[in-house]
Amino acid sequence: DADVTQTPRNRITKTGKRIMLECSQTKGHDRMYWYRQDPGLGLRLIYYSFDVKDINKGEISDGYSVSRQAQAKFSLSLESAIPNQTALYFCATSDPTGDYGYTFGSGTRLTIV
């Protein structure tokens, strides 16, 4: 099994729908992140969490919300999806006592039509 698992891998949904992307990890890391990746813009941080009780907004949190259900689970929700949220979404984990080796999931390709 992958260290960081994201579901679904692909999703096409309509404008205005609520959608949840899920992430689970077996790394045992406390820190988890949600990023989106757009061509030419690189990775941009949406939300991050240092532990179950700690949730922080990132660079582009508007239109998104998150839930940290357990150390191993971190989900991202789009309350009312809009077309410019079409992107590749990545969940990642890190260990602040280790190197800078963020472990990424394989991503969710989300298309809003």
Added chain:
Amino acid sequence: QKEVEQDPGPLSVPEGAIVSLNCTYSNSAFQYFMWYRQYSRKGPELLMYTYSSGNKEDGRFTAQVDKSSKYISLFIRDSQPSDSATYLCAMDRGSNYQLIWGAGTKLIIKP
């Protein structure tokens, strides 16, 4: 102006060539510099990281940081078709949570 600039490419070179990938940055507070490799339909994976200035070598890969010029490089020797991927630079002030990413350079190694 972006904090980190990286040429998106694509950069196409023949197998066996030496590849040079680069990023420039504007924030002198950055202390940690990383290179990630991302294959198609996969998440990025850490290749190398360096602290402050200097060189670091790992097999065919060498990472170089020049803080005076705010410029970092990744060199790949004896490039292989399996090195074809997008390479992203990332940097941090030391917090390990607010990485600033380059847009990535797509590298193509032709057999």
